[in-house]
Amino acid sequence: GAGVSQTPSNKVTEKGKYVELRCDPISGHTALYWYRQSLGQGPEFLIYFQGTGAADDSGLPNDRFFAVRPEGSVSTLKIQRTERGDSAVYLCASSLTGGASTDTQYFGPGTRLTVL
């Protein structure tokens, strides 16, 4: 079946602009995760959704970052007033049930965000 998909694959924006990044998880997966990967680093956890609700948003760096998942499927990561330091690859993952650490997370190809 289809894996996790993310759009756009690349996004270039100017400092101060607003961006939205979309994630379409594997069908039937209730848990969804966002990570951010800077150059030369491993991915860093941002937020975890269980169904429609954000169960843990402790990784969001500040209040310019927000994510939603209104129908428990597709999720959108929203970044306001972008800064050059936000440039990174934003990865989305989904898993079948979430919560338990035995639940494998499957990653999408990511969105490379460049803030000029």
Added chain:
Amino acid sequence: EDKVVQSPLSLVVHEGDTVTLNCSYEVTNFRSLLWYKQEKKAPTFLFMLTSSGIEKKSGRLSSILDKKELFSILNITATQTGDSAVYLCAATNSNSGYALNFGKGTSLLVTP
């Protein structure tokens, strides 16, 4: 603060060589350790380890966890150019079992 450290950070080998990648961790209430392979952008799942001393194997790849010494190794035998990738190690804890805490990765290049 939880920490995952991988070594080496990069490695160049010839096709046919065997490589060992290392991952050490300091995680409060450790729960599991995972290995992913990242080519281009999407990390793909390789192994999840929760018990010490039990080797997990998939083809030419194998991995084992030592919960006493707090490390894991990933072995790749008879390497091929298609094994070239960044190998990521991640740990989870019991408090937030879902949040993967990644190391910086080991960049492996297999030359013909």
